[in-house]
Amino acid sequence: MNTSFKPNLLTLIICIILLVSCDILVNGPTDVTNASNDLTPAVSPDGKLIVYNHECFENSESEYYPTGLYTMSIDGNERKLLRRGSFQNFSLSPDGNRLVFSFGHTLQIISIGGDSIRLFNGINDLILFSPDWSKDGKSILFNSSYSNGGFFICDTLFKRVRQLFSNQQVLGYNPKWFPDGKRIVYSYKEIYIIDTLGTNEIRLTNNGRTNENPVCSPDGNFIAWSSNAQIYIMNIDGTNQRKLDDGEYPTWTPDSKYIIYCKGNNERLHFKTLLWKIDIDGKNKIQLTF
Numbered sequence: 001m002n003t004s005f006k007p008n009l010l011t012l013i014i015c016i017i018l019l020v021s022c023d024i025l026v027n028g029p030t031d032v033t034n035a036s037n038d039l040t041p042a043v044s045p046d047g048k049l050i051v052y053n054h055e056c057f058e059n060s061e062s063e064y065y066p067t068g069l070y071t072m073s074i075d076g077n078e079r080k081l082l083r084r085g086s087f088q089n090f091s092l093s094p095d096g097n098r099l100v101f102s103f104g105h106t107l108q109i110i111s112i113g114g115d116s117i118r119l120f121n122g123i124n125d126l127i128l129f130s131p132d133w134s135k136d137g138k139s140i141l142f143n144s145s146y147s148n149g150g151f152f153i154c155d156t157l158f159k160r161v162r163q164l165f166s167n168q169q170v171l172g173y174n175p176k177w178f179p180d181g182k183r184i185v186y187s188y189k190e191i192y193i194i195d196t197l198g199t200n201e202i203r204l205t206n207n208g209r210t211n212e213n214p215v216c217s218p219d220g221n222f223i224a225w226s227s228n229a230q231i232y233i234m235n236i237d238g239t240n241q242r243k244l245d246d247g248e249y250p251t252w253t254p255d256s257k258y259i260i261y262c263k264g265n266n267e268r269l270h271f272k273t274l275l276w277k278i279d280i281d282g283k284n285k286i287q288l289t290f
Contacts, residue, residue, distance in 0.1 A: 036065070037273040038289045040088050040249050041260045044096040047253050048074055050260060050288070051099065051112075052275060053087045069099075071112070074253070076275070076288035083114040089130055093156075094137045100156075102128045102142065109156065120158035124148070132176050141184065143175050151175050151184070153196075165198050174213050179220045187212040191225055193236070204238035213249055217256040222280065224250040224259050231261050233280055244282040256280075260288070 035057040042051045049071050056067045068084040090101035098117065100109045105122035122128060126144040133140055133156075141164075143151050150166040164170075164184075172186035183195050191214045194201040205211050207227065214225035216236065224233045226248040234241040247263035263276050275288040 035271055036062075037262070038275045039262055039273065040090065041251050041262070041275055042090070042092040042099075043074070043251060043253050043260060044092065045094055045254055046096065047255065049096070050074060050076075050275070051082075051090075051092055052289075053090070055086055055088075069114075072288070074277075076286075082112065083110065091131050091133045091140070093133050094135055100131045100133060100140055102131050104128075107131055107140070107142065107154075107158070118156075118158060120154065120161075123152065123161065130174050130176075134177050134181050135179050136181060139181075141175050141177055143173065143186075145173060151186075164196060165194075169198060170194060170201070176215050178216050179218055185214045185216055185223055187214055187225070191223065191238075202238070204234065205241070215251060217252050218254055219256040221256065224252065224261075226250060226261075231259065231278070233259070242282070244278055244280075245276070245285065247276065258284075 037055045039053045039055065051069065051071050054065065054068060054070050056062060061067060066084055067086060069082040069087045070079055071082060072079045087101045090099050092099050097112055098109055099112065100107055104127060105125055107120040107128055108116065109118040110116050126146055126149050128142050128144055131140050131142040139153050139155060141151065141153055143149065151164040151170060152161060153164055154161040172188040172192065175184050175186040177184060183193055185191065185193050189211060190206060191204045191211050192201055193204060204223065209228045211225055211227045214223050216223050221236060222233055223236055224231065229246060229248055231244045231247045231250050232241055233244055244259065245263065247261040250259045250261045252259060258277055258279050260275060260277050262273050264273050265271065274290065277286045277288055278284065
């Protein structure tokens with residue numbers, strides 16, 4: 001008698017179900033309760049604090065670590081909630097006591113303690129982005145990407161606002177001051193520098209990648225930026241371009257020796273975007289948030 005086993009369709013389906021069940025038992029279900037992003041870090045002028053935006057994913061809000069604006073020590077300890085809510089577009093004042101952020105049509109200045117100080121109601125219903133405080137503390141640079149938008153400068157009392165360039169003159173995003181206050185670095189697919197008079201535009205990259213979030217080092221010698229979700233650094237003339245790590249949203253420590261940035265942990269079941277610190281040689285990499 002032939003006793004060999006001939007599996008039928010039902011047997012195969014049962015085997016597949018058992019295999020999937022075993023995988024769930026071993027690896028566990030996706031844990032969305034811990035899913036979150038730590039974004040857009042900024043370092044205080046004395047180099048002791050990092051200010052950043054923490055965002056929980058939908059249906060994963062935590063009372064222990066809610067969505068909001070936080071400070072922590074430069075080594076990742078002593079976390080403190082400043083204010084609840086999402087604050088991806090913000091800039092720290094040079095004295096470290098205030099920050100400006102954009103929200104829809106408005107700019108708002110708050111103290112580092114979270115108290116509201118001043119509100120700017122916008123320009124002709126334009127959506128405002130990427131405010132950046134000048135190094136002398138007197139001006140705020142920001143942009144709007146609509147057709148009648150462009151790059152703008154206002155004083156910190158929001159009493160005087162002027163347009164530097166229209167989008168017909170200079171189309172770009174993520175504008176940031178140079179330390180000298182005379183030039184601006186920005187992105188539009190590639191990375192560019194231009195002076196505040198709208199002249200002497202220089203294209204620094206030409207790689208066909210998605211280049212964004214450029215920021216000049218405090219000593220004026222380097223530019224860090226993200227390119228296809230990777231952190232790069234180059235000299236201010238565009239030479240010596242080199243990758244440091246995967247990540248986005250780079251910012252500098254005041255001594256121009258380190259970069260703080262955001263990086264995904266690449267874990268399928270517990271995905272987070274976390275903050276890291278690395279030196280300009282791509283060494284001494286430290287994870288700051290977990």
